[in-house]
Amino acid sequence: MTQQSTPVQAQDQAQAPRHEIGREVMIELQQVNKWFGEFHVLKDINLQVRRGERVVVCGPSGSGKSTMIRCINRLEEHQKGHIMVDGVELSNDVKNVEQIRREVGMVFQSFNLFPHLTVLENLTLAPIWVRKVPKREAEQTAMQLLERVKIPEQANKYPGQLSGGQQQRVAIARSLCMKPKIMLFDEPTSALDPEMIKEVLDVMVQLAEDGMTMVCVTHEMGFARTVADTMIFMDMGEIVETAPPVEFFSQPKSDRTRLFLSQILRH
Amino acid sequence: MAEIAHGGPAATPMRPPAIEIGVAGWVRKNLFNGVWNSLLTIVAGYVLLTTVPGLLDWAIFRAVWSADTSAPCKVEGAGACWAFIADKHRLIFFGTYPYVEQWRPLLATGILLVLIVGSCDRRFWNRSLMIYWAVGLVLVAVLMWGGVFGLTYVSNLDWGGLPLTLIMAVVGCVFAFPIGLVLALGRRSHMPIIRWLSVSYIELIRGVPLITVLITASVIFPLFLPAGVSIDKLLRAQVGLILFEAAYIAEIVRGGLQAVPRGQHEAADSLGLSFFQKQRKIVLPQALRMVIPPLVGNFIGLFKSTTLVIVIGLFDLLNSAKAALTDLNWRGFSIELYIFTAAIYFIFCYSMSKYSQALERDLNKGTRR
Numbered sequence: 001m002t003q004q005s006t007p008v009q010a011q012d013q014a015q016a017p018r019h020e021i022g023r024e025v026m027i028e029l030q031q032v033n034k035w036f037g038e039f040h041v042l043k044d045i046n047l048q049v050r051r052g053e054r055v056v057v058c059g060p061s062g063s064g065k066s067t068m069i070r071c072i073n074r075l076e077e078h079q080k081g082h083i084m085v086d087g088v089e090l091s092n093d094v095k096n097v098e099q100i101r102r103e104v105g106m107v108f109q110s111f112n113l114f115p116h117l118t119v120l121e122n123l124t125l126a127p128i129w130v131r132k133v134p135k136r137e138a139e140q141t142a143m144q145l146l147e148r149v150k151i152p153e154q155a156n157k158y159p160g161q162l163s164g165g166q167q168q169r170v171a172i173a174r175s176l177c178m179k180p181k182i183m184l185f186d187e188p189t190s191a192l193d194p195e196m197i198k199e200v201l202d203v204m205v206q207l208a209e210d211g212m213t214m215v216c217v218t219h220e221m222g223f224a225r226t227v228a229d230t231m232i233f234m235d236m237g238e239i240v241e242t243a244p245p246v247e248f249f250s251q252p253k254s255d256r257t258r259l260f261l262s263q264i265l266r267h
Numbered sequence: 268m269a270e271i272a273h274g275g276p277a278a279t280p281m282r283p284p285a286i287e288i289g290v291a292g293w294v295r296k297n298l299f300n301g302v303w304n305s306l307l308t309i310v311a312g313y314v315l316l317t318t319v320p321g322l323l324d325w326a327i328f329r330a331v332w333s334a335d336t337s338a339p340c341k342v343e344g345a346g347a348c349w350a351f352i353a354d355k356h357r358l359i360f361f362g363t364y365p366y367v368e369q370w371r372p373l374l375a376t377g378i379l380l381v382l383i384v385g386s387c388d389r390r391f392w393n394r395s396l397m398i399y400w401a402v403g404l405v406l407v408a409v410l411m412w413g414g415v416f417g418l419t420y421v422s423n424l425d426w427g428g429l430p431l432t433l434i435m436a437v438v439g440c441v442f443a444f445p446i447g448l449v450l451a452l453g454r455r456s457h458m459p460i461i462r463w464l465s466v467s468y469i470e471l472i473r474g475v476p477l478i479t480v481l482i483t484a485s486v487i488f489p490l491f492l493p494a495g496v497s498i499d500k501l502l503r504a505q506v507g508l509i510l511f512e513a514a515y516i517a518e519i520v521r522g523g524l525q526a527v528p529r530g531q532h533e534a535a536d537s538l539g540l541s542f543f544q545k546q547r548k549i550v551l552p553q554a555l556r557m558v559i560p561p562l563v564g565n566f567i568g569l570f571k572s573t574t575l576v577i578v579i580g581l582f583d584l585l586n587s588a589k590a591a592l593t594d595l596n597w598r599g600f601s602i603e604l605y606i607f608t609a610a611i612y613f614i615f616c617y618s619m620s621k622y623s624q625a626l627e628r629d630l631n632k633g634t635r636r
Contacts, residue, residue, distance in 0.1 A: 073536075073537055075533050075536060075537065098539055098541065099539075101536060101537055101538070101539040102539035104537070105537070106533075106534075108530060108533065108534065110530055112528075112530035112531060112533060112534035113534070114534070114549055114553075115553070116552050116553050116556070116630075125538070125540075126538035126540060129540060129544050129548065130538065130539045130540060130541075130544070174538070175537075175538070178538060
């Protein structure tokens with residue numbers, strides 16, 4: 001099992017405390033169903049994420065895991081069931097949607113930085129326009145966050161001038177600038193060259209240690225073991241298995257989980 | 268891995284082979300690069316040699332630069348009669364505007380040019396620029412119409428020449444652009460009524476030639492007005508021009524909007540930006556810089572289209588120039604006149620084109636990898 005020796009694992013396993021989970025439910029999905037045309041992507045999804053909980057979602061491609069987390073901030077609309085985020089129900093009410101999006105940060109596979117703005121402008125745009133923070137204050141916060149993701153010296157460059165790993169760290173900082181209560185990660189390292197994956201995972205581990213409520217779709221199993229409180233395995237639009245990581249990796253209950261794990265952990 | 272990528276000292280850089288550089292290298296690479304190019308170079312060289320000297324001789328060396336009558340121009344062997352232009356320049360530039368008051372359109376043209384040139388500099392792209400434009404346009408209106416501050420009133424039926432062309436083009440751009448933006452956004456709206464209205468408007472206008480819109484505005488539209496109400500002829504033409512251009516601008520902008528990746532919308536949404544904040548801060552800045560070339564092409568077209576206002580009896584630059592041809596003392600110098608007028612149009616259109624190239628380069632600085 002090679003994931004035992006990944007750097008993230010070795011360095012952080014002992015330091016990722018798992019006792020800060022609050023009782024308050026931050027995200028709740030009840031019987032959520034979604035179709036793309038005739039195709040049934042999400043089937044009766046039930047999920048609860050509590051304050052400070054770190055959930056890692058894995059599963060084969062096309063299993064609906066990205067669609068599920070994109071439903072949480074309504075980048076996708078669900079057609080049946082209920083989604084509550086921080087006590088607010090997602091509905092067609094634009095005000096509710098905007099309120100939830102302010103509280104939920106999202107990091108994308110393809111970074112989606114704004115190419116016509118500098119790094120600093122990428123970070124301060126939403127705080128200034130959505131949260132109405134004064135410009136100077138927004139810039140101070142942005143610089144602190146750039147320090148935290150270890151690239152303060154890139155503040156005045158444009159995204160196109162940065163490496164993939166640096167861009168993804170800027171994207172994480174951009175979400176954090178809105179002081180979100182929840183962070184969603186949609187395969188944040190899948191578009192990165194191997195040598196850049198660690199720098200992004202390090203930032204995410206740090207974030208987890210600071211007690212952020214996180215839902216990550218990822219195939220980085222080393223990262224999952226280190227930070228996850230709960231592992232979720234999805235296949236064919238269903239949640240097949242939910243378990244703490246130790247149990248999930250050592251005694252998976254479902255055959256489908258076992259097959260998936262054997263495939264991604266084999267090499 | 269890193270050792271493999273960067274291992275060992277780098278090879279010392281070498282100069283390119285001599286055949287690639289220097290004058291001879293340039294000539295070989297650009298003019299005689301293969302049989303076909305060599306042939307083209309020789310043919311083009313021959314054409315230039317046979318035409319340019321004669322043209323220069325006519326336009327400069329044998330030209331008549333100043334004369335009070337057309338007699339010196341009619342002498343055997345005389346070249347271009349620029350004296351005609353010199354004699355008629357005020358008619359060409361200002362049309363039928365009262366002769367003694369022509370300092371007013373001159374000043375108005377100056378104000379417009381300063382505003383346009385000033386707006387080209389990105390350092391001035393802020394809120395105060397809009398105030399300058401508002402003040403500038405009011406000044407232009409006061410100067411052209413008069414009737415206040417002791418200026419005599421001049422009806423806009425007497426406006427003409429370059430100021431009229433510039434006013435029609437500038438006001439046309441200033442108003443058609445925002446309307447075009449709204450139409451482009453409307454055409455992509457999720458609300459069926461808004462989308463349907465935008466599509467119908469755009470397709471209706473694009474299906475009709477500009478000259479028809481202008482005639483409709485000047486002849487047909489007044490028939491629907493109640494008796495006693497009349498809307499100014501120039502205003503009608505201007506509104507017709509704006510409504511016409513807006514449809515084309517809308518389609519150009521829509522092309523840019525479609526080229527902005529979906530991820531940009533999603534990122535803006537996920538940060539909680541409202542629809543208008545997203546369009547203004549994220550989508551439009553990216554969409555518009557992609558469509559600078561066609562947009563400027565459209566503005567150049569608009570500048571030249573203003574000349575169609577002749578059909579409703581307004582005298583823009585080209586038509587004022589034609590009026591100069593009717594003077595019996597100066598018959599037969601239409602070539603000079605058209606060359607001169609073409610040169611003025613060319614200066615404006617070429618500057619716009621050059622500016623758009625510079626702007627494109629400037630805006631892409633840094634954002635390109």
